[in-house]
Amino acid sequence: MHATADPRPAVQLEDLGYEVAGRVILSGLTLRSSARRIGVVGRNGSGKSTLARLLAGLLVPSRGTLRVEGIEVHADRKAALATVGILFQNPEHQIIFPRVQEEIAFGLRQQGRSKSEAAAEALRVLALFDKAGWKDAPIQSLSQGQKHLVCMMAVLAMRPRLLILDEPFAGLDIPTKMQLGRYLDRCATRLLHISHDPADLRGYDEVHWLDRGRLVASGAADLVLPRFTADMIRQGGLDDLSQLSD
Amino acid sequence: MISLSSPIRTRAHRWPAGAKLAALCLASTALFAVDALWFQLAALGLALALYALPGLVFLRSGLGALRIVLPFVGLVLVWHALSGSPAEGVFLALRMATAVALANLVTMTTSLEDLTDVLRALGRPLQRLGLPMHLLETAIPLVIRFTPVLIQKAGALVEAWRARSARRPGPQLVLPLALLALDDADHVAEALRARGGPL
Structure with missing residues (x-):
């Protein structure tokens, strides 16, 4: 397909599989992509979040290989820190420090910058986002959308080459979504955006459809998303809620 | 605060x-x-x-x-x-x-x-003995960050109880709150690892 000629794609999965206690979460994923904006769409429980964690190097694949920019992210954590960043669904789960500047400086410190360098760089990032006034703001006083933005700034400060978004907009109102989307568009980083909502991925260069741990379709957003939406509406007419997993 | x-x-x-x-x-x-x-x-x-x-x-x-x-x-x-x-x-x-x-x-x-810097300086000899002082440095801000979060979670549990019960919530909520806290701890551990933290 599109990226076959690329000798070293930005994102490369070869027969990737992941199991927990014998239960298959993902299997046989093969995907090569160097698109700037990559989308992954699928239902709840299709394995999207697991894929996000694998791509961030937080989980170790059960089989197959996974490389981001040529790096095995779960094995080489140091290189991974300079390569991938991940934004989780719930900022409450991501923010470690009580104040904005400390939160942004944390990742920079882990990348080996000195305390003063990290603090200065955090201020620079805040200024870049026009949020210099947020420096000392306590996290607890921020709105949900503002917390999302802090997470985004903290991850982008580390200058990853790939930013993984795991349903970052779930539960946000339309204006907040649009505003955060604008910040994402402005950053030049490659995006891999995971969502159950096709509206989030409209206009993406490439969309991969994940269903029950397998890739069922890949292609341009305007080809894959209408098929996905049609199938979701069809499944909405069924009653698979009744099924318990084993 | x-x-x-x-x-x-x-x-x-x-x-x-x-x-x-x-x-x-x-x-x-x-x-x-x-x-x-x-x-x-x-x-x-x-x-x-x-x-x-x-x-x-x-x-x-x-x-x-x-x-x-x-x-x-x-x-x-x-x-x-x-x-x-x-x-x-x-x-x-x-x-x-x-x-x-x-x-x-x-x-x-x-x-x-x-204050954390002083602690780090004082802990240096202990670090040489093999005690993981850097964990303490991360633990302190974590406590400050998550105290209000936990209070909020407890409040949400009390609300969920009162929405379906006329009796006052009691020690029955301690276990679910502890489980919520452990769940949060997992998420934070993941977030720390994602950015190269000490865990």
């Missing part, structure tokens, strides 16, 4: 945290070593004067933070009055109030970061 340090900048904000802590150590030792009433009264007066120096707003928020010591002062006074040694009770109450007031003064004029 998230941080106990005062937003009103005082001259003491710029003093090294280690020096302030050392002075606090000396002052507390002196409070318990000297047995003269005039000394105790003077020390309390001096502490209050220090509170008043940066201005009325600082004095008010400082004394507000000290309210927490009042029940203990009351308890000590009542106990000693009942056990027949009221003078001793007054001494102890004075010492306690002054010591807490001075300690709070250090808290109000020192950023958390500076």
